[in-house]
Amino acid sequence: MADRYRPDSEPTTRTLLQRVLDTADLRTPRRRRSRRTLAQRTFLESPASKRLSSQTKTTTRRRSHGARSVVRLAHVQANGDLEEQTPRTLLKNILLTAPESSIVMPDSVMKPVEVSKVVQSSRQESSQGSLELQLPELEPSLTLAPGLPAPGKRKQRLRLSVFQQEVNQGLTRSQEPPGNADVSSLTSSLSLTFATPLQPQSVKRPGLARRPLTRRAVDIGALLQGLRDNSLASAPPADIVLEDTQPFSQPLVGCSPSVHHSLPHPSHIGIEDTERAVSHRRQSIGPGQQSHKVTEAVGSQEVMEARKSKESSEDEDTSGRPAGPELASSTPDLLKTKQPHQFLEPPSLPPGVAVLSSEPLESMPVRLPPRPRTAGPRHHQDPYKAGLSYYAKLFSFYAKMPMEKKALEIVEKCLDKYFQHLCNDLEVFADHAGRKTVKVEDLELLMRRQGLVTDQISLHVLVERHLPLEYRQLLIPCAFTGNSVFPTQ
Amino acid sequence: MEEVEAEEQQGFSHQQRLKAAVHYTVGCLCNEVASDKEIQFSKQTVAAISELTFRQCEMFAKDLEMFARHAKRNTISTDDVKLLARRSNSLLKYITEKNEEIAQLNLERKAKKKKQAEDANQSSREPAGGE
Numbered sequence: 321m322a323d324r325y326r327p328d329s330e331p332t333t334r335t336l337l338q339r340v341l342d343t344a345d346l347r348t349p350r351r352r353r354s355r356r357t358l359a360q361r362t363f364l365e366s367p368a369s370k371r372l373s374s375q376t377k378t379t380t381r382r383r384s385h386g387a388r389s390v391v392r393l394a395h396v397q398a399n400g401d402l403e404e405q406t407p408r409t410l411l412k413n414i415l416l417t418a419p420e421s422s423i424v425m426p427d428s429v430m431k432p433v434e435v436s437k438v439v440q441s442s443r444q445e446s447s448q449g450s451l452e453l454q455l456p457e458l459e460p461s462l463t464l465a466p467g468l469p470a471p472g473k474r475k476q477r478l479r480l481s482v483f484q485q486e487v488n489q490g491l492t493r494s495q496e497p498p499g500n501a502d503v504s505s506l507t508s509s510l511s512l513t514f515a516t517p518l519q520p521q522s523v524k525r526p527g528l529a530r531r532p533l534t535r536r537a538v539d540i541g542a543l544l545q546g547l548r549d550n551s552l553a554s555a556p557p558a559d560i561v562l563e564d565t566q567p568f569s570q571p572l573v574g575c576s577p578s579v580h581h582s583l584p585h586p587s588h589i590g591i592e593d594t595e596r597a598v599s600h601r602r603q604s605i606g607p608g609q610q611s612h613k614v615t616e617a618v619g620s621q622e623v624m625e626a627r628k629s630k631e632s633s634e635d636e637d638t639s640g641r642p643a644g645p646e647l648a649s650s651t652p653d654l655l656k657t658k659q660p661h662q663f664l665e666p667p668s669l670p671p672g673v674a675v676l677s678s679e680p681l682e683s684m685p686v687r688l689p690p691r692p693r694t695a696g697p698r699h700h701q702d703p704y705k706a707g708l709s710y711y712a713k714l715f716s717f718y719a720k721m722p723m724e725k726k727a728l729e730i731v732e733k734c735l736d737k738y739f740q741h742l743c744n745d746l747e748v749f750a751d752h753a754g755r756k757t758v759k760v761e762d763l764e765l766l767m768r769r770q771g772l773v774t775d776q777i778s779l780h781v782l783v784e785r786h787l788p789l790e791y792r793q794l795l796i797p798c799a800f801t802g803n804s805v806f807p808t809q
Numbered sequence: 810m811e812e813v814e815a816e817e818q819q820g821f822s823h824q825q826r827l828k829a830a831v832h833y834t835v836g837c838l839c840n841e842v843a844s845d846k847e848i849q850f851s852k853q854t855v856a857a858i859s860e861l862t863f864r865q866c867e868m869f870a871k872d873l874e875m876f877a878r879h880a881k882r883n884t885i886s887t888d889d890v891k892l893l894a895r896r897s898n899s900l901l902k903y904i905t906e907k908n909e910e911i912a913q914l915n916l917e918r919k920a921k922k923k924k925q926a927e928d929a930n931q932s933s934r935e936p937a938g939g940e
Contacts, residue, residue, distance in 0.1 A: 752892055753880050765879050769872065 337415055341408060708732045708739075742766065760795070831866075832859040869893060887911075 712732050716723045749762040760779075767773040772782065783795050799805050835858050839850040876889040887908050894900045 748892060748895065749879065752876060752888065761879065765875060768875060 334415060337411060341412060341415070344408075708735045711735050745769075828859070828863055831863050832856065835859040835862060 709732065712728045712735070715731050716728060745766055746758045746762050749765050750756065750758045753761070764773060764779045767779065767782070773779050780796050783792055787795070794807060797805050797807055832855070836855050839855050839858070842848070843850050872893055873885045873889050876892050877883070877885045880886075880888070891901065891904055891908070894904045
């Protein structure tokens with residue numbers, strides 16, 4: 321390696337480093353330690369000066385090369401005794417000991433290897449460890465075998481070849497052997513890098529192959545059958561709409577007899593509408609909304625009839641109830657033609673529908689095709705109040721004391737009136753702004769009246785405090801990559 | 810700093826004057842009711858009622874402003890007032906009646922003004938035509 325001559329056209333890092341080392345002055349901090357360093361320096365400076373004077377000429381380069389090599393060897397031998405480690409010396413060591421390998425000239429890798437255990441150990445360690453480990457270890461190995469590839473590499477090559485053979489065997493099974501029987505490891509390693517992507521997994525490890533996704537086709541017949549069963553049983557849509565948290569509440573058994581007599585008419589409508597709702601579910605929401613609203617109204621009719629039969633004796637607070645229905649104003653037009661008398665009663669469907677914004681109208685049909693469930697045992701309860709039992713349970717939990725059933729019932733009543741009041745307010749607010757749909761502004765106004773939203777605390781702050789991240793992302797506009805803001809305002 | 814304090818004092822004194830005015834009015838009304846129902850009102854009652862009225866007026870004002878802003882308007886209209894009073898039916902009825910009366914009055918006034926304007930035009934044309 322010392323006698324190797326490199327043409328000008330290929331300045332590798334190695335040559336650059338050599339040039340730097342030779343031309344730069346020695347600037348070690350411990351200059352005046354020993355005579356040897358001085359001697360070396362003077363020895364070095366003379367060829368360096370010679371080289372500086374004639375840099376570009378090739379002949380002088382050769383001379384300097386030769387001089388350099390001599391100098392280097394002397395330097396190495398002299399430095400072997402020194403303990404100082406300057407970057408200069410480290411670099412020199414690297415240059416001396418590291419194999420000359422360049423991507424362009426692969427032949428340099430093939431070199432005779434001298435067996436030296438120290439170098440081998442250092443190699444192996446360096447192959448495992450980091451580059452930093454390499455530097456101090458090279459110190460002891462310097463004196464033995466400067467600038468020769470270690471036998472560790474031969475071992476690596478051997479390993480490579482073994483692996484290569486295995487790969488070849490694998491490849492021969494499926495493909496033609498692309499002449500990989502070469503002895504040279506480098507060429508085989510090159511082919512290896514080209515060949516690995518073609519390695520078929522199925523041959524080696526069948527388990528890794530991806531199975532095609534098997535999706536069950538939606539059985540529409542069973543779906544509709546289940547719908548019919550459910551709509552005939554009792555008023556499930558009301559429950560489903562009311563309770564956000566109990567989407568699959570069991571249909572009531574107690575109400576069924578009273579509801580049945582009026583069902584024959586609405587049931588047909590209900591089935592048709594639910595079918596329509598199912599079919600419209602995946603289509604555009606606009607035209608589908610009407611059918612959805614009709615289904616809701618149908619459900620509300622059933623609910624109200626049940627209520628009528630049961631609550632005729634109860635006091636009804638007429639003062640707080642609105643004159644018109646709480647459903648969107650488009651529905652009464654549809655339903656008044658069918659059963660006008662039922663809308664005299666204040667609508668009960670209420671809270672679930674109007675508290676949430678118009679979104680639930682879209683989500684309702686998703687809940688409409690419920691799985692057919694057998695009606696479980698249930699004590700007599702108003703269908704629309706069943707949704708409030710969840711809140712009543714919460715109430716009893718936070719009370720930290722056992723509560724009577726009557727107390728819970730009264731709590732439910734109060735909650736019912738409270739929610740009706742809220743929804744009434746929301747409807748009025750939306751109407752006040754000349755709109756037909758309840759929007760976030762209406763809710764903000766409501767919360768402001770309640771005192772939750774103040775000049776100090778805004779709605780966004782409350783959303784951040786109390787809602788989970790998914791809802792927060794939907795409500796608070798956030799900027800994403802590509803200049804896109806979601807949700808758009 | 811001094812200016813801010815002075816302004817606060819002014820506002821406070823203004824508020825006090827308003828409160829005093831409300832108190833006086835409430836006192837008068839209570840006296841009327843007392844003479845009607847033959848029930849006496851204690852002074853604390855009158856004071857409590859006046860304090861309540863004052864705070865409620867503040868609330869009303871804020872709500873009215875909010876409603877007007879919600880409807881994207883800058884002026885408070887009768888719709889806002891009706892929205893505010895919707896809670897109690899009787900009050901709502903009363904207000905709607907008053908509203909209708911006022912609307913009628915306005916129409917009458919407009920009609921009168923139109924007539925006056927026409928008369929003025931005619932009178933101005935006649936002398937102009939005459940001359």
